[in-house]
Amino acid sequence: MSDPPKGCARLTGAVIGGGPESNTPGAPETTRKEATVTARVGQKAPDFTAPAYFRGGFTSVSLSGFAGKWVLLCFYPGDFTFV
Amino acid sequence: MSAVADNYAALQKLGCEVVSVSVDSHFVHKMWNDHELVKMVDGGVPFHMASDQAGNVGRAYGVWDEAQGIELRGRFLIDPDGVTQAMEVMTPPVGRRLAETVRQVQAFQHVRKSQGNEATPAGWMPGDPTLTPGPDLVGNVWKVWKPGAERVGV
Numbered sequence A: 001m002s003d004p005p006k007g008c009a010r011l012t013g014a015v016i017g018g019g020p021e022s023n024t025p026g027a028p029e030t031t032r033k034e035a036t037v038t039a040r041v042g043q044k045a046p047d048f049t050a051p052a053y054f055r056g057g058f059t060s061v062s063l064s065g066f067a068g069k070w071v072l073l074c075f076y077p078g079d080f081t082f083v
Numbered sequence B: 001m002s003a004v005a006d007n008y009a010a011l012q013k014l015g016c017e018v019v020s021v022s023v024d025s026h027f028v029h030k031m032w033n034d035h036e037l038v039k040m041v042d043g044g045v046p047f048h049m050a051s052d053q054a055g056n057v058g059r060a061y062g063v064w065d066e067a068q069g070i071e072l073r074g075r076f077l078i079d080p081d082g083v084t085q086a087m088e089v090m091t092p093p094v095g096r097r098l099a100e101t102v103r104q105v106q107a108f109q110h111v112r113k114s115q116g117n118e119a120t121p122a123g124w125m126p127g128d129p130t131l132t133p134g135p136d137l138v139g140n141v142w143k144v145w146k147p148g149a150e151r152v153g154v
Helices: B002-006 B010-011 B027-038 B057-062 B099-113
Strands: A047-052 A059-063 A070-075 B015-022 B048-051 B073-078 B084-090
Touching: A047 B027, A047 B057, A059 B048, A070 B099, B002 B010, B002 B027, B010 B015, B010 B048, B027 B048, B048 B099, B073 B099
Parallel strands: A070 B015, B015 B048
Antiparallel strands: A047 A059, A047 B048, A070 B073, B073 B084
C-alpha cells in the first residue's frame, strides 16, 4: 500500500492521527503517554499503519487504505500459538 | 488465524477484507506462514498480517494485555465508512467461530442496504424475515418473530 519497511529498524504499528502524545517508537520515555482506547461500536475505528507480511512480501498496511470496503480486523495473541 | 485464512474466499465474496494483527514482527509472520499455515491453508495466508510490536494499535482497540505484552483475541467488524459495527474480545485459550462472524457481516450488510430501515432479529440468518421498526411494530413483534428461531441446546 505504501513504502515497504526497509533495513533492520524495529518497526511497529502506529495509530494515525494520535497526535504528538501517541506512542512514537524511539521517543523518550517521558514524552510517551498511554494511548486511550478509542474503539467503540458506532464510532469511527482508530486508523493505523503497521508493517505487514502480505503474499510473500513485506509492505505496510493501513485501515484507511480499505475505505469503502468492509474490514474484519483480527487481533490474536501470537504466531505459533495453538488456538 | 488459519480458520480465517481458510474462509477468506467466503469473506471476499461478501466484499470483506481481512487484516490480522499481533505483536510478532512481519518477519515472524512470514516464518509462521511459510512453515505452518501454508500446511493448513492452500497457498498460505491471503491477507495482510500486520505487526504491532509496541502494542500501539492494540491499545487503541482495547485488546492490549499489559501483563503479558500481547494482544488479546479480538475481532472488529468495520464498515465501508470506517465505523466499527461489531467487536468481540476473548482471552486467548478459546478460539473464535468464524461462521458467526460471517453471519454478522451478512446481517450488517443487509441493514446497511436497507439504509437502516430494517433490523435483523436474534438468530437471524440470510433469507429470514427482518423487522421494520416503526409504530406498527410496537407490541407486535410476536406476530412476525418467534424466539424458536434461536433454540439453544446444551
